[in-house]
Amino acid sequence: MTTFKVRPARRGDATPITALMTELGFTADAATVTWIVSHPEMELLVAADALDKAIGIVCLAHRPQIRLGGRVASIEELMVTQAWRRKGVGRELLKRAVERARVLGVKKLEVQSLTAIAPEALAFFSACGFLPADTAVFRLA
């Protein structure tokens, strides 16, 4: 069965979302997911299977930026559980996040990817209309 739907995350999704993140090797806690669900500048969407269990997520963060003279947004998380990959779930989640960004009047939408998964991420984002950006990321050592 490949039926899924995309909907806004609810507080009750916190534990399944945490499990999803853990499956992909990230540490995550339910309290932070709950925080994001009610955060005014974050949008967390869930792809849910026929039993309404989370099988993928996308998280969009947005805020005003001076040099842009408007709102900038970033995709903070985008992931699909292994068993559901290559069935169009990631593409649909990303499409819904882009639609939401448009409604919010976002002028620039970006996504960062870990270097380790960059080849797959590049293939996916290219297929979805994203191009590599000419930006470098610096992190406090």
Ligand SMILES: CC(C)(COP(=O)(O)OP(=O)(O)OC[C@H]1O[C@@H](n2cnc3c(N)ncnc32)[C@H](O)[C@@H]1OP(=O)(O)O)[C@@H](O)C(=O)NCCC(=O)NCCS
């Ligand atoms: C990237 C990810 C979200 C894609 O989710 P998905 O549901 O498998 O993606 P889709 O089925 O919607 O794929 C859409 C298109 O992207 C491309 N694509 C997706 N995964 C790919 C891969 N591993 N290798 C090459 N191309 C890929 C294909 O063109 C695909 O279309 P097709 O299946 O008709 O050929 C998923 O692999 C994932 O969760 N990866 C780990 C986390 C991650 O890398 N997140 C993105 C960076 S934040």
